[in-house]
Amino acid sequence: MTELDGNSLAGDLAEIFARDMTAARFTCGGCRHTGAVATLRVWTPAPGVVARCPRCGDVLLRLVHTGGSVLLTLGTTRLEVPR
Template identity: 70%
Template sequence: MELDGNALAGDLAEVFTAEMTSARFTCAGCRHADAVATLRVWNRAPGAVARCPNCGDVILTLVRTPARLVLTLTGTARLDLPL
C-alpha cells in the first residue's frame, strides 16, 4: 500500500526538530526537488521506504528497532529544513 511522505512525520520528528513533511528534498537521481510530504512511501516491510514521486528512486529508508531508529538518506542529494 502506497502512502505519501506524511506517513513519516512521527518517526522523523524523533530525529529532527523541524517539521519534516514541509522540508524539501532533492533527488540524487533525477534532481527533482519537492516537499518530503510528496514522497511515495511503502511501510509494510520492517521499515519505510520513501521514493521520489518523479523517477521512483529510493530517497530514504527508515527502520525502527527496539533500541534505535535507523535513517538512510542515500538517494537524497540535498535536504532543506525549515527554520
C-alpha cells in the same frame, strides 16, 4: 579552521529534526527533482518505511525502528539514533 568531534553538531541537528519534516525540501540524486518530503511516495509495511522520488522512483529515505534505535538512511548515508 578548527577540527571538532560530532558533539559539536548537537545544537544544529536538534534545530533541524525537532520540527515537522514533511515541509522540508528534497532533491533526488537520480533525476534532480525537488519537492517537499510530503510529496514522496512511501511504501510500508516492509521491515521499515521506504520513501521514493515521485518522479523517477529512486529510493530517497529508509526508516526502520529497532528495539533500541531508529535507523535513518538518506541515500547512501545511514544515521542510527538511540531511542
